[in-house]
Amino acid sequence: MRYLDKEAIEHIAIGAAFLGTGGGGDPYIGKMMALSAIEKNGPVKLYSVDEIEDDDFFIPAAMMGAPSVLVEKFPRGDEFVKVFQKLAKYIGKEKITGTFPMEAGGVNSMIPIVVAAQLDIPLIDCDGMGRAFPELQMVTFNLDGISATPMAITDEKGNIGIFETINNKWTERIARSATVEMGASSLISLYPTTGAQIKKSGVHHIITLSEKIGEIIASKNRNVKEKLHELLQLVSGYELFQGKIVDVIRETKGGFNLGKMNLEGMEVNKNENMKVHFQNENLIAEKNDQVVAMTPDLICLVDYETLLPVTTESLKYGKRIRVIGLPANEKWRTDKGIETVGPNYFGYDYDYAPIEELVKKVVAEHV
Amino acid sequence: MYKIGIDVGGTNTDAIILDEHSNLVHSVKSPTSVDIKTGIETALRNLLQESNIDKTKITHAMLGTTQCTNAIVERKKLAKVGVIRLGYPATASVLPYTAWPKDMIEKLSGNYALVHGGYEYDGQLLGELDEGEIQSLLEDWREKVDSIAIVGVFSSIKNDQEIRVRSLIQEVYGEEFPISCSSLIGSVGLIERENATILNAALCKVIETTTTGFVHALEGEEIYNAKVYLCQNDGTLMSIDYAKQFPILTIACGPTNSIRGASYLAKIKDTMVLDVGGTTSDIGVLQDGFPRESSVAVEVGDIRTNFRMPDIISVGLGGGSIVRENNGKITVGPDSVGFKIAEEALVFGGNTLTTTDIAVRLGLANVGDSSLVAHIDEEFAKEAQLEISSLIEQAIDKMKISSEDVQLVLVGGGTIIVPDTLRGVSDIVKFENGTVANAIGASIAQISGQYEQIYIYSKEPREMSLKDAQEKAVKQAVLAGALAETIELVEVEETPLAYHPENATRLKVKVVGKMG
Numbered sequence: 080m081r082y083l084d085k086e087a088i089e090h091i092a093i094g095a096a097f098l099g100t101g102g103g104g105d106p107y108i109g110k111m112m113a114l115s116a117i118e119k120n121g122p123v124k125l126y127s128v129d130e131i132e133d134d135d136f137f138i139p140a141a142m143m144g145a146p147s148v149l150v151e152k153f154p155r156g157d158e159f160v161k162v163f164q165k166l167a168k169y170i171g172k173e174k175i176t177g178t179f180p181m182e183a184g185g186v187n188s189m190i191p192i193v194v195a196a197q198l199d200i201p202l203i204d205c206d207g208m209g210r211a212f213p214e215l216q217m218v219t220f221n222l223d224g225i226s227a228t229p230m231a232i233t234d235e236k237g238n239i240g241i242f243e244t245i246n247n248k249w250t251e252r253i254a255r256s257a258t259v260e261m262g263a264s265s266l267i268s269l270y271p272t273t274g275a276q277i278k279k280s281g282v283h284h285i286i287t288l289s290e291k292i293g294e295i296i297a298s299k300n301r302n303v304k305e306k307l308h309e310l311l312q313l314v315s316g317y318e319l320f321q322g323k324i325v326d327v328i329r330e331t332k333g334g335f336n337l338g339k340m341n342l343e344g345m346e347v348n349k350n351e352n353m354k355v356h357f358q359n360e361n362l363i364a365e366k367n368d369q370v371v372a373m374t375p376d377l378i379c380l381v382d383y384e385t386l387l388p389v390t391t392e393s394l395k396y397g398k399r400i401r402v403i404g405l406p407a408n409e410k411w412r413t414d415k416g417i418e419t420v421g422p423n424y425f426g427y428d429y430d431y432a433p434i435e436e437l438v439k440k441v442v443a444e445h446v
Numbered sequence: 447m448y449k450i451g452i453d454v455g456g457t458n459t460d461a462i463i464l465d466e467h468s469n470l471v472h473s474v475k476s477p478t479s480v481d482i483k484t485g486i487e488t489a490l491r492n493l494l495q496e497s498n499i500d501k502t503k504i505t506h507a508m509l510g511t512t513q514c515t516n517a518i519v520e521r522k523k524l525a526k527v528g529v530i531r532l533g534y535p536a537t538a539s540v541l542p543y544t545a546w547p548k549d550m551i552e553k554l555s556g557n558y559a560l561v562h563g564g565y566e567y568d569g570q571l572l573g574e575l576d577e578g579e580i581q582s583l584l585e586d587w588r589e590k591v592d593s594i595a596i597v598g599v600f601s602s603i604k605n606d607q608e609i610r611v612r613s614l615i616q617e618v619y620g621e622e623f624p625i626s627c628s629s630l631i632g633s634v635g636l637i638e639r640e641n642a643t644i645l646n647a648a649l650c651k652v653i654e655t656t657t658t659g660f661v662h663a664l665e666g667e668e669i670y671n672a673k674v675y676l677c678q679n680d681g682t683l684m685s686i687d688y689a690k691q692f693p694i695l696t697i698a699c700g701p702t703n704s705i706r707g708a709s710y711l712a713k714i715k716d717t718m719v720l721d722v723g724g725t726t727s728d729i730g731v732l733q734d735g736f737p738r739e740s741s742v743a744v745e746v747g748d749i750r751t752n753f754r755m756p757d758i759i760s761v762g763l764g765g766g767s768i769v770r771e772n773n774g775k776i777t778v779g780p781d782s783v784g785f786k787i788a789e790e791a792l793v794f795g796g797n798t799l800t801t802t803d804i805a806v807r808l809g810l811a812n813v814g815d816s817s818l819v820a821h822i823d824e825e826f827a828k829e830a831q832l833e834i835s836s837l838i839e840q841a842i843d844k845m846k847i848s849s850e851d852v853q854l855v856l857v858g859g860g861t862i863i864v865p866d867t868l869r870g871v872s873d874i875v876k877f878e879n880g881t882v883a884n885a886i887g888a889s890i891a892q893i894s895g896q897y898e899q900i901y902i903y904s905k906e907p908r909e910m911s912l913k914d915a916q917e918k919a920v921k922q923a924v925l926a927g928a929l930a931e932t933i934e935l936v937e938v939e940e941t942p943l944a945y946h947p948e949n950a951t952r953l954k955v956k957v958v959g960k961m962g
Contacts, residue, residue: 107750108637111540147952148567150635152599156539193539235536262566323846329940345843383844399844 080130082122083202088113088192090293095180095188096388097292098285100377102360103184103211104146105390108153113189116156116196123192124201126177128283133275135176137203138166140194141187143215143232143254144264146359146392149186155235158266159194162239166231166268169241179203179277181218181270183285184211185390190266202286207270209282209408210377213359215254216247217420219410220270223280230254230269234261282408288314296386306386307401316405317438319364319371320353321346321383324398340394342402353402355380357391362425364402372404373427375411375420376434379403404434448503450493450672451889452486452660453510453703453882454478460885461489463497468710468890472497473882482513483659490667504669506961509660510677510703510888514696517652518747524648525624526555528591530583531640532563532607533572533599542597542640547748554648557591559583563607564599567950568902572599575607577614584618595647597628597640603900605629624650624690631694631753633898634952638752645746646694653693657686675927675961679756681706681736681887682894682958685927694753697746702737702756703887705730708857710890711883712875718845718852720838721883722860724766725782729841730758734936736958754896761841765860766791767801769830776826778833792818801863804830811862831865839869846870857883893961895923895933898954908951912938915955928959 083091088110096106117123131137140159142149167175177200178191188206195202207218215227227250233239240257244250250269258265272280295310311318322342329338337358344351356363361378364371372378380389383399410416412433422429447466452459459478463471474492479485486509494501517523529542542558543551561579564572587594594615598608608627615625626647632639661674675683677699684695705719705728715735721728731738737756745751762780766787770777783790783798790796792803793814799822805811807819807827846852851872856864861876868874877883897919901911920933937956 105635108540111544111637115540115544145567147634150637151567151602152533152536152564152572153636154539155535155537262570262572345846 080124080126080201083117083125083192084122085114085117087290088117088189090290090297091188091192091286092185092293093296093387094289094292094294095183096185096390097296097379097381098209098289098377099182099184099211099388099390100360100379101357101389101391102146102213103182103188103390104142104186105150105392106185106388108150109186109189112153112156113192113196116193120196120199123195125204125286126201127204127287128278128281131176131203131274131277133273133278135274136172136174136271137177137179137274137277138163138175138268138271139179139181139207140191141181141267141269142190142264143267144258146186146390148263152235152262152264154266156193157197158233158235158237159190160197162231162233162266162268163194163198165233165239165241166229166271169229169231170271175200176274177201177203179281180206180286182206182208182211183289185388187211188286188289203277204286205277205281205283206285207281209285209411210375211360212420215251215269218247218270219282219408220272220276220280221247222410222413222415222419223276225270225272225276225280227269229271230267232257232261232265232267234265236261280410282410296381303384303386310386311403314405316403317434318401319378319404319438320344320351320366320402321348322353322400322402324394324400327394342400345399355402356427358425359391361391363422363427363429364404370429370432371437372434373422373429373431373437374425375407375416375431377405377407379405404438406434447505448499449506449508449889450490450504451508451510451885451887452489453700453884453888454482454486454512455700455884459485459489460882461493462882462885462889463493463499464886464889470886471499473885475882482511482656483663486660486663487666490663494667501667501669502671504672506675506889507660507664507669507672508675508677508683508888508891509656510699510884511656511696512700513652513656514649514693515698515746517649518645518697518749521549521553521747523652523655524553525592525651526590527557527644527647528555528587528594529558529597529640529644530580530594530611531558531560531597532575532601532611534560534562536564536572536599537636540637542644544637545750546641550747550749554644555591557587565601565604565607567600567603567900569600569604575610580611580614581618584615593624593626593647593650595626595628595640595643597636597643599636601627601629602634602639602898626691631692633752633954634900635752638750641749642694642751642753645749645751646692649693650690653690653696657689661686673927673961675891677703677888677891678894680739680754680894681891683891683927683961684893688926698755698758700884701728701730701758703884703891704728704857705732705737705758705887706735706891707883707885707887708855708877709735710886711857711877712855714853714855714875717855718842719855719857720842720864722856722858722864723764724784724787724860725762725764727761727763727838727841727858727860728758729761729845730756731845736936759841759845761837763801763834763837765800765802765863769799769801769804771826776830776833778830778837801830801834802860804834805863810865813862834863835865835868838864842868842870892958893923893926893928894956894958895919895921895926895928896954896956897922898952900950900952902950911951911953912955915953916957919955919957923957923959927961929961930959933957933959
């Protein structure tokens with residue numbers, strides 16, 4: 080057990096936005112909510128997964144909706160607790176031991192911190208993705224057959240709903256349409272789980288990892304090369320490309336941001352190019368028309384100079400960035416994992432291959 | 447017919463005259479004074495006396511000023527601001543002034559209120575405005591605030607409530623009371639827009655003194671008929687009345703004017719510009735004669751905002767940068783002898799080795815007494831020169847958007863230190879009048895208008911939405927003093943909203959026109 084203070088939150092926000100692979104919401108607003116909450120209620124306890132009991136009971140907390148709405152209409156502050164308690168009451172649990180994030184991302188790493196601070200319950204060092212994904216069934220708990228419902232959903236106006244669905248794909252569909260009605264942003268509590276389930280199905284130590292990533296990126300008085308080297312060591316990642324955004328093509332379909340960006344190489348990648356395809360999150364990276372990374376492996380864009388994560392909303396012509404790729408959690412690399420979040424699910428005609436092999440292959444052909 | 451351009455920098459106040467064909471008639475430099483006004487008066491007086499033009503033929507006068515930037519950075523001359531945020535109960539989790547520096551909150555009084563109101567992303571009502579609530583708030587704030595910032599949730603989609611609250615304030619506090627509406631200042635992103643609006647409201651006193659000072663300086667020189675403008679940071683102008691409403695738009699207009707002035711002198715609309723000063727150099731990119739806009743949230747005086755700023759890189763390299771040798775490694779800058787170069791550089795009889803001395807030693811420049819640097823080892827000088835080149839080359843590379851070599855236009859007082867050839871640069875263009883490029887930039891500026899809103903293309907097709915946004919931007923430009931028939935569209939930016947089933951897109955357009 081340890082306490083998360085202001086500085087830890089600053090670092091987690093940066094690191095989680097990095098793991099959010101372009102999605103997961105604006106790190107600034109999320110951080111502001113969490114900082115305001117601990118300023119009011121004091122620091123938050125963080126438990127590691129091996130510190131919890133098998134029959135303890137946990138409820139995650141998250142936001143659903145359009146990140147671009149969230150930066151304009153953010154929560155009043157007490158609805159996280161309301162929706163959390165509503166679900167606890169519905170399930171009939173006397174005691175909720177703690178909470179944890181559903182995904183890594185600028186906003187969804189922070190919401191559980193707000194809940195933990197306001198209810199004075201601990202946060203657990205795990206999540207259900209190890210990155211960010213756009214849909215509610217794209218969670219490691221789902222791979223092990225854990226139901227997303229009963230779930231509770233609310234908005235800042237005070238509307239509350241409880242859903243019980245026949246499967247997790249339906250949870251996504253129904254919650255999505257309710258979210259749009261609520262003004263394109265909602266607060267949800269779902270995937271209520273036991274300690275034993277967390278130990279088996281969660282992605283462990285993700286908050287600590289986010290914090291370490293954020294610490295490296297935020298460290299002052301060090302050059303980019305040193306920071307980058309340390310970052311890649313920590314996440315077993317690869318620097319795939321250094322370049323400038325020369326084109327961003329976007330469209331909105333089925334309630335998602337689809338698009339691709341073209342990068343023109345600079346420095347070591349002079350005269351090369353890269354395309355990154357995204358649907359809220361970055362999903363496919365092609366260097367000189369060869370795939371070098373694909374979902375569920377992580378494709379993270381960072382600022383060329385500061386290494387601060389760049390979200391899909393802030394992609395802009397002329398921005399100088401580095402593209403970093405890292406292997407996904409092993410749970411995603413199973414057959415069921417690939418079926419749930421692999422390239423085919425998102426409509427790309429590729430067979431999944433791990434980033435380690437793709438990077439090697441490109442290097443070998445290059446030589 | 448003449449135009450006058452004045453640029454008040456941190457060190458110097460520059461003033462220039464252009465004739466009706468925009469040729470440079472005369473230019474002067476004089477030190478910037480503490481009260482600004484005296485410096486402007488001196489520069490103007492010298493300019494008119496030395497050039498001896500017919501004052502009655504001056505039709506336009508333009509001022510570029512760092513006053514507002516300095517006020518924020520130095521926390522001086524700021525007004526007490528009351529913040530009214532429309533949207534309660536939404537947004538209560540992050541209150542106004544969160545993450546602001548404490549000294550700044552104290553200066554601005556820290557008064558805020560969250561009241562009912564606001565819109566949803568599609569323009570539906572989030573909350574009804576409660577006028578009684580506003581009235582009693584205004585009673586409470588009487589004498590406590592000098593200026594009010596109004597910020598409505600999704601006011602960039604629909605700003606009726608903000609405008610209504612503005613009328614309510616005018617009814618209670620009078621027509622003249624300074625009010626800033628966020629929908630007219632920043633884009634989507636409530637916190638950043640609110641911050642920019644608060645800063646704008648806090649600048650109402652500074653802009654008043656600056657504009658009055660400028661007008662008085664002109665009247666003092668018997669210039670009565672000129673149209674008076676202030677420079678904005680996107681290379682365009684605004685009328686005095688508009689500037690009083692939007693003082694924040696003057697922030698960072700200095701570097702913008704320099705690179706625009708350079709492009710004008712070079713007669714090149716798409717180029718990279720390097721403005722070399724005494725301590726730092728600015729690099730900017732011109733696209734179609736206007737500076738590229740920065741794509742990151744900009745901090746002004748440690749406060750995060752989202753109003754537009756030019757994309758400019760500053761490098762710690764100038765004509766006065768100090769050259770050193772440590773353990774066989776040569777370093778250049780970032781510290782500099784600055785404006786004391788005329789006393790401290792070797793060629794001027796001083797004791798500090800600067801980049802200017804290196805340029806003179808290698809015969810690239812002819813200033814001061816070259817015999818005073820003859821003792822410097824040539825190999826050493828060449829290595830120092832390589833270091834200077836490499837600093838510039840790295841910065842140029844960062845600003846490039848393609849791997850091809852670029853053309854570079856050089857301006858500023860420190861250009862002599864820049865070598866004739868640089869990696870990644872196809873050709874270098876230098877100027878005689880490059881040292882007053884900023885004042886020239888101020889006098890050739892055009893007038894712009896911007897508009898931004900979220901449109902739902904399934905309800906309002908893209909063509910219609912574009913047309914609507916363009917009309918609203920044109921209105922803004924005309925309000926700022928542009929001739930309607932000269933206005934053209936220069937920028938369109940579309941951002942679709944994620945997780946939104948109806949194809950909602952944030953559309954931002956910008957138009958520019960000639961001054962009337």
